[in-house]
Amino acid sequence: MKKTIIYGLICVMSMFASAASAEEQVREPAAAGNGNAVTEEQVREAAAAENGNEVTEDHEEYVFPSIKPEGMLFGGYRYVSRNGSSRVDEYEFLHNSWPLGGELRLFNIPHRFHLELDVKNRKDFFGDLGYAYEDIFVLRGVARSLYHNLDNLLVDDLDPATNPSNPNPFLRSPWVDVRDEGALYGVQAAMSTFTLRLKAPAYPFHLYFEGTQISRDGEQQQRSLLGGAYFNNIGRSSQKRDVDNKATTLTSGANTHLGPIELDYSHSEKRFTVHGDNVLYDTYSDAGFFPSGSTRVAGVYPHNLVPELKSTTDTVRVHTSYTGALVAAATLTRSDKMNRDSGAEA
Secondary structure (H helix, E strand, O other): OHHHHHHHHHHHHHHHHHHHHHHHHHHHHHHHHHOOOOOHHHHHHHHHHHOOOOOOOOOOOOOOOOOOOEEEEEEOOEOOOOOOOHHHHOOOOOOOEOOEEEEEEEEEOOEEEEEEEEEOOOOOEEEEEEEEEOOOEEEEEEEEEEEEEEOOOOOOOOOOOOOOOOOOHHHOOOEEEEOOOOOOEEEEEEEEEEEEEEEOOOOOEEEEEEEEEEEEEEEEEEEEEEEOOOOOOEEEEEEEEEEEEEEEEEEEEEEEEEOOEEEEEEEEEEEEEEOOOOOEEEEEOOEOOOOOOOOEOOEEEEEOOOOOEEEEEEEEEEEEOOOOOOOOEEEEEEEEEEEOOOOOEO
16 A cells, blocks of 8 residues: 555656656747747747647738718708899809708728718709729719809990991991890809729729719800901990800720839820800901901801810820839820811811
């Protein structure tokens, strides 16, 4: 019995001694390497290496936060009552209307969507729409419009005794021709923009498309010199002019990184079109004195032409990476422009 107890004590002491020896072997290499106390992580790594297992580092992976959808909607009725000129509120369509608007945001990563709308009336509004999938597909469109109340300036005859038919041209007084008395003028100005960008999933290469349209639609006053215009028998007139024109710009391009060089190429098309009164016509009297009509004979002539324009532009942009101490950049552009009414080119 005595021998059994002694044998058991020897076995227990041997187990503790083995464990202590193993821990000391783990601590000694790390302590010898940096002279500091051995951390618990170093002990785990050494134990894993002793057991023939690979040492894996714990990397914390970012998790996008959960964003709840948000939305808001409003509406109502807007009653407008005024006396006198609409210029009391220069940039607003002063008529009764049903305003409507709201906002919606849906962020279900990697999808992102937003919509914002604010409509005061059929001529004053704002809208913003966007969608993106990571940075591979990014789309956005914005539209805005406002109404501009314009003046009807009175072309006043300062000489009631005006006699444009006096046989003596030097005694003829300037005359006026008011054709728009009491007319109300206003023009709706609108601008819409569109952008689309596509990216290669694992490489810095982009394709992009952009579009912009600026339009004006309404009526405004046109004041002109008639008679012999700047020469003799001068007359001043005012009349209504229909305004309906659009300026459209479409651009497509691509850019990428080629080692230390970044390169961008774009092609742009611009058009200015007129659908309203692009030109006015009036009857002019003889211009010039000796003899009468020596400068221009009487007749119907065009005036105040609004020309239609078009242009094409190609642009190449190159620059070195902006991470060094020395950088270089170059831009090469070729542009062709044309006046579609006169045929002038540049």
